Amino acid sequence: MRGRFLSFEGGEGAGKTTQIARLAARLRAEGETVIATREPGGTPGAETIRDLLVKGETDRWNGKTEALLMNAARADHVARLILPALQAGQWVISDRFAHSTLAYQGVARGMDLEELMALHNIATDGLWPARTILLDLPVPDGLARAKGRGGEDARFEGEAIAFHEKVRAGFLALAKQDACMTVIDAAQDAGRVAADIWRVVEPMLRPLP
Template identity: 50%
Template sequence: MSAVPISAPAGAGGRFITFEGGEGVGKSTQLRRLAERLQAAGVAVTVTREPGGSPRAEQLRAFLLSGKAKRYGTSAETALIAAGRADHVDRLIRPALKRGDWVLCDRFIDSTRCYQGVLGQAPERLIAGLERLAARDVMPDLTLILDAPASVGLGRARRRAGLDAAADRFESEDESFHQRLREAFIEIARHEPERCLLIDALGDADAVAARIWDGVVRRWPELATQTKEAAR
């Protein structure tokens, strides 16, 4: 079946869905699962992430997650993230949306608001100004905020780091940091319910994926019909 956008406004391209939440809540796993389900429904999907997503932004990602940017202060860290985001949006996200793809991104503006804003205490005006500059007209149609207790997410992240590599810049922070991070994401979900959907990330991956799919179909009911047609 050919890929088509679902219920896009006249003249518009695809949809933009972002995945947010603290460390170890399963964003990457659930993003892949949603991508597969959308593709099964005949939707063209582009999967990406932040920091990173474009070659130049990936270079900045490595620098940021290594912790080397931390010594320059939160404002400098925020500016580097915005520089990477601007390149990411211009080179990957906007072109994909114009093609009619549904873009699924692992982290976007809300991570900056929480990590650098709430936790790093970067000035709110700086966060907002760089957000407008880097993202401009490209804002999420839906943000899925995966939520789990900080101890659970941190434990998952550290087990993963133990298997794969050393903990990164943020995984190495203590549990109080991650608890405040969780609260910051929950506050965004409460403040912007028209864009954000808070997802219980406890339980097995299948259960979480089902909650996410239910939320996505509530936002775009046409997907249910499209899925049935694709299965015929």
């Protein structure tokens, strides 16, 4: 059932939202039904929690409160959107999911990774993506791209460069230990990034065993 659940991860401005739109369009052209969603958020209740997390002062919450809010939002997102869609045989592509919590609240804010994984498993009944695409990009490039994009959801973008470097290193360390993660060079032009992603996702079009 989790065979059609993908997540996209990476720092600010890495190209997650851009690439999810391209991938969803490509899958729809293949005749698939695709739910493109995001975290924190994705359902009305989780979007309400999102506002608490992504707006306001950068020091508004500590890592523990962030982790609990993220997982409260995720529990609603999984129960009310992701699981029903997977059970209906649809594709679900989430813009950020579990690995963002591990990289931001874990590696960058210092929460214990084992505890965060246990919390994730409580929130989701143990749901992990079949494949996680990590878009990797040097931090200054990502922040420059994110600035160009604008928007008010900029609480995390306000963190120091050192914070974002910890996030990037955290994602790469997670990918080294997780066979379900694929690292893609997000510094390439968007068409090349999309081609690299398609090489990973196309084999998942085959019927599930």
